Amino acid sequence: MADATTLPAVEAAMAETAAAVDAVLDRVLPSAAGPEARLFEAMRYSTLGGGKRLRPFLVAAGARLFDVPPARAARAGAAVELIHSYSLIHDDLPAMDDDDLRRGRPSCHVQFDEATAILAGDALQALAFEVLADPETHPDAAVRSALVRGLAAAAGGRGMAGGQMIDLAAEGTSPGIALVSRMHAMKTGAIIGFACEAGAILGKAAEPQRRALGEYAKELGLAFQIADDLLDAEGKSDDIGKTAGKDAAAGKATFVSVLGLPGARARANQHARGAVERLAEFDARADLLRAVARFVVDRRS
């Protein structure tokens, strides 16, 4: 594309990545006719049901910096999306956030049942690591192993799962901005951080470059999460494809509840600018990553 800094250019690039990642997902997701078919249907229902594929896009945009073949980035991006998809299924369960609506359709446990939804999430997580450890993702086993280790750490107790625990524990309390920030850094930031660094791992980039992408990801993740809180507070369910106003109703700790609407909006923009600043050392190939930092705060869904 001629100018990667416009919103339509970012959206076109995202659509391109989404198509490539969806093709990988369709290929790696199991299908069968036996009594386990219900599980496979649930895995496909929740994973192939749309979504912006922001995380795979970050993998692809990061991989561009190091001239990684797009097919490898698509496989690593698919693995990240499998983890994201499993986390949404489990977060929606009645014992967790109890949400009936996801991406404009019934949640997995509503469409199927709770047991199937739990198992579908479990199997999607396993599949993510199976995809990463497959030589098709990268011929160098050291790269595959580093990808597995990074994604596992980001998804686990010190990352996404731990962040969700903090989120649940904070319900009905009045946590300060420090705890809300730490919760989001773990719950959504860790996986976004891995997505940004995955391109550097795939491209065997030097450590400072990987670190710069990690710093970019931290700012981006916060911008993204604050924008998400703003959408929940201001948005309509139809636009965002999930139940709006849910956070406030559940007494959830969000950036909006702590900072107020204008404060949260200002903070989101501040992190988006911070993200762009971290990319100073990269050339025009990083323009997509620069543009996506604005995209996440400007989006309407």
Add this chain to the structure above:
Amino acid sequence: MADATTLPAVEAAMAETAAAVDAVLDRVLPSAAGPEARLFEAMRYSTLGGGKRLRPFLVAAGARLFDVPPARAARAGAAVELIHSYSLIHDDLPAMDDDDLRRGRPSCHVQFDEATAILAGDALQALAFEVLADPETHPDAAVRSALVRGLAAAAGGRGMAGGQMIDLAAEGTSPGIALVSRMHAMKTGAIIGFACEAGAILGKAAEPQRRALGEYAKELGLAFQIADDLLDAEGKSDDIGKTAGKDAAAGKATFVSVLGLPGARARANQHARGAVERLAEFDARADLLRAVARFVVDRRS
């Protein structure tokens, strides 16, 4: 030990492996003081709460055949145990088998709550792959990557998770021996199979040797599962540390419900003998694996 073929010798070897694996688990399981502490406590509660550590023992016994350093086998065994532990937590959930008792103590969701139990299982699964992908498990990244791929395949939709789906789908129906066998081959057999092959992967064994261990594992897994069904049908809750007679009450498809008690007992012994036969090419270092095949059908808990 002088004679590895007696039951006390097997039990001593199992205790030795269990101690080594528990030390690894204690080291890799996270702990913290923050609001995520509850998650880490639940992970520790369910993983360090006893158990025979049969699967890590199979990893260790297989690794002996190829002179793999025991510390590496203990790490791979710990990863398998983390997967086993997560599966027990999720299987016990109200939406799944709804079991309040596990290893003689309240199940994870009873001791903590459902949301914490779901998250603990999720985080344990991620940790299993993080442990395997860590260079401390094996210096060769190709070995680490093969371990991840094998365990992920065994745990996922075509393995353990798919088997649990079949188990749930078959409740209240009258499945034949073919479906019951396939269900167990996936639900428990796949992980036992990986445990037996992990030693060969760690020891970079030749393909025929790895295959022989895989065949041994298939027979062992069936012997183990039939013995488990027999314990559930005949045992007391105090002995087996979980609710006895539960399978029949739930209308579960088991080998006992399909074959009857004497038929199931005969079938278990047949598979135990079959397992020993698959080890013909191995020397005395395989005596522990031979003995464990008898152990799984003779055990009382």
